[in-house]
Amino acid sequence: MKNKIILLILLFSSIASLGQQQKDYHIAILGDKQIPETILLLKQLKEEIKSVVGQSANIVFKDSFVLLNDLNLEKAKNNYQNMLESKDVDLILSFGSVNNFVIAKNKTFPKPVILFGAINDDFITFPEGQVTSNTPNLTYILTPQSYKRDLLQFKEIFPYQKIGIVLDKYLTDIYPVKNTLDEVFKDIDSDYILIPINQVSDLDGQLESLDAIYLSGGIFFTKNEQIALVQKFNDKKLPTFTSIDKYFSDCGILLTSQPVNNLDQFFRRIALNIEAAVNGDNLSHLPIYLDIDSKLSLNIETAFQINFPLKYSFLLQTNIVGNAKRLSSQKRYSLPDVMHQVLEQNLNLKAEQKNIELSAEEVKLSKSEYLPNLSASASGTHIDPDLAEVSNGSNPEYSTSGNIKLEQVIFSEQASANIKIQKELEKATKESYNSSEKNAILDAGIAYYSALIAKANFLINDENLRVTRKNYEIAQQKYDAGQTGKSDVLRWKSELARATQSIVNGYTSLNQSFNELNQILNNPIGLKIDVFNTEENELGRTKREHWKFFNLLDDPFLREKFTHFVEELAIENAHELKALQYNISATKRLETLYQRSKFLPTVGFQGQYNHTFTRDGKGSTYPIGFSGAPDGYYNLGVQVTLPIFQKNQRNINRQKSFIQREQLNFQKDEAIVSIKKNVNDMILSILSQYSSIELSQVSTEAAKESLELMQVSYSNGAIGITSLIDSQQAYFQAQQQQANATYNFQLSILQLERIMSYFFILHSEEENQAFINRVKEKIVR
Incomplete structure (x- = not known):
């Protein structure tokens, strides 16, 4: 594990010494390669050293005493030798794997040397229990970085089977990396591939068979090269782990192991070691290990991008980084997108659509009663020869015959009534489908706004976690400086755990809301989706023009008229009422059927043609002088049927249909009352939430400003921890209230649109404007 402090090995600028009365103590700095970003860190280190040793x-520090080897072993040897030979150099501070490899090989050290921990624990061969260098004029500052520790931790998080170990090629030239990894993987049930790199393109063709990446190289790449390096891993959706530099987390590495301690701890240790050397202490007696606690960081953006299977228990122990607003998704939805897709893809609507098709077939079936029924049949018979012989030719022993029969209903009150009834029921089915369609749109809208609320809460919890972590670091710094007690640190540690749990809960709720939306939209449940609100401007305020229509509610003189208008409109457009009315018409026609069927007969026509094809055997000929029946003949007839008494069933059925019609009328009246109630309830809800939006926005802005002031005051010791925690909680509660108020207001408007059976989003601007004008003409006059 290397922190940014390790980048001190790579930099260096000129530092002019300040003239003081004490003796001059010259420090040489040996580094591997310069990285400009670490110049500020060197400045901090210089200030810390002077503060401690001053x-x-x-x-x-002189420019001539700052030497880089550019990852060249020979140059590293020469740099070290030159500093040993220089009479002005009093102490050598060495950074980097190449320098430390070269210097550590020496058996004696003419000048004090401090080697800062760029050597991996796996390459160190100190005897067990040794905590000092035991070498005069030499000490190390080693941080507990280990391939084995990292790979075992990664294996626990993600059970990889074949992992790629990516590291700088120069390391494989000077350290026994392959042998070390072979030993490490004796305790890990997985395979590995060693991938040394000098440039990003060295990865080409080497990632195909892998399911994870451990990155231990690329620290000397440019920032663009580092981003390109990580992007190659993420494009392959490979989980990644590193402990060399937390900047890689910003580049998109999934997991980064870093110390939780701040830089002051590293700087102070270096400064104390230099102070010991200045005071003549033997460096061989100084402790070589720097005990630090490591903390895993998870890049939430990368986790979404590569579909990483997150363990919730793991999230509780992880520092979550990355911009939660930029979570990757396969598809993003606005409210219009949701509405249009639900109309096209929703399975319940597709099932309801089949009811319309079935009702259309029922209408066709009822009409088919007036279509002719034509049938044909053929037969062959054999009768007893003795009987055939005495039949005088009327029943031959063998015969074949056929007939064609035609039946046609000319008039039937029952058939006519059924046609009318089925047509009414078809209309009722269509209205039921229209109702289901609008309900599906509303359900999709509810799922959409639920997802927006879940996303807002997730982002709020994410911000809360970051603020809590910042306050925890402030408390830790104050404790290290002796400005506060341990209780503040422990309290913020508890708050940090609570904030992490909240973001885990928010993450769960967000995914559950996405699953629900996927189900309604008939998407695969595992599809990675996102929602965004096109109806908000940059300040989070609504911008839908037709909401001006609902602003009429704010006028108490127009509100009552507006409410009555919406009631009338909702009743007029209600598909449920229309469906009930069609059902009422059907029962009324059924009632008429049982009343009229006593007087109206059923009239039918019937015709039949019979033909004998063959006559053989005994009895197949007629007696002499008798012509017999013709081979073919027909008959025609008209049938009139008038039922006189049918067990009193007509009267009973008529009474049943009357009761059914009364029942439907009661349901219709109840539906009207329910519509009026829903209109009034929703209007009251909109009024309440509209005011909540403005108030919550003012509250959020005030709470944010208060939190910022409290943080400064806490840092300066002007207030206690309780005041800061209360301020932070007030701010994030205000944020949640504002998000809930905004989206619940939008949802209430959508629900009112459903009651009116008129969704503005599904109509053109011209239609909406005409609708709004109609409302204004109705209520303003």
Whole structure:
């Protein structure tokens, strides 16, 4: 594990020594390669060293004493030798794997040397229990970085089977990396591939068979090269782990192991070691290990991008980084997108559509009663020869015959009534479908706004986590400086755990809301989706023009007229009422059927043609002088049927249909009352939430400003921890209230649109404007 402090090995600028009365103490700095970003860190280190050692000596840094080897072993040897030979150099501070490899091979050290922990634990061969260098004039500052520790931790998080170990090629030239990894993987049930790189293109063709990446190289790449390096892994959807530099987390590495301690701890340790050397202490007696606690960071953006299977228990122990607003998705939805897709893809609507098709077939079936029924049949018979012989030719022993029969209903009150009834029921089915369609749109809208609320809460919890972590770091710094007690640190640690749990809960709710939306939209449940609100401007305020229509509610003189208008409109457009009315018409026609069927007969026509094809055997000929029946003949007839008494069933059925019609009328009246109630309830809800939006926005802005002031006051020791926690909680509660108020207001408007059976989003601007004008003409006059 390397922190940014390790980048000190790579930089260096000129530092002019300040003239002081103490003796001058010259420090040489040996690095591997310069990275400009670490110049500020070197400045901080210089200030820390002078602050600690300033009473004992005048620390001098010269440009000529800052030497880089550019990852070249020979140059590293020469740089070290030159500093040993220089009479002006009093101490050598060495950074980097190449320098430390070269210097550590020496058996004696003429000048004090401090090697800062760029050597991996797996390559160190100190005897067990040794905590000092035991070498005169030499000490190390080693942080507990280990391939084995990292790979075992990664394996616990993600059970990889074949992992790629990506590291800088120069390391494989100077350290026994392959042998070390072979030993490490004796305790890990997985395979690995070693991938040394000098440039990003060295990865080409080497990632295909892998399911994970451990990155231990690329620290000297440019920022663009580092981003390109990580992008190659993420494009392959490979989980990644590193402990060399937390910047890689910003580049998109999934997991980064870093120390939780701040830089002051590293700087102070280096400064204390230099102070010991200045005071003549033997460096061989100084502790070589720097005990630090590591903390995993998870890039939430990358986790979404590569579909990483997150363990919730793991999230509780992880520092979540990355911009939660930029979570990757396969498809993003606005409210119009949701509405249009639900009309096209919703399975319930598709099932309801089949009811319309079935009712259309029922109408066709009822009409078919007036279509002719034509049938044909053929037969062959054999009768007893003795009987055939005495039949005088009327029943031959063998015969074949056929007939064609035609039946046609000319008039039937029942058939006519059924046609009318089925047509009414078809209309009722269509209205039921229209109602289901609008309900599906509303359900999709509810799921959409639920997802927006879940997303807003997730982002709020994410911000809360970051603020809590910042306050925790402030408390830790104050404790390290002796400005506050341990209780503040423990309290913020508890708050940090609570904030992490909240973001885990928010993450769960967000995914559940996405699953619900996927189900309604007939998407695969696992589809990665996102929602965004096109109806908000940059300030989060609504911008839908037709909402001006609902602003009429704010006028108490127009509100009552507006409410009555919406009631009338909702009743006029209600598909449920229309469906009930069609059902009422059907029962009324059924009632008429049972009343009229006593007087109206059923009239039918019937015709039949019979033909004998063959006559053989005994009895197949007629007696002499008798012509017999013709081979073919027909008959025609008209049938009139008038039922006189049918067990009193007509009267009973008529009474049943009357009761059914009364029942439907009661349901219709109840539906009207329910519509009026829903209109009034929704209007009251809109009024309440409209005011909540403005108030919550003012509250959020005030709470944010208060939190910022409290943080400054807490840092300066002007207030206690309780005041800061209360301020932080007030701010994030205000944010949640504002998000809930905004989206619930939008949802209430959508629900009112459903009651009116008129969704503005599904109509053109011209239609909407005409609708609004109609409302204004109705209520303003």
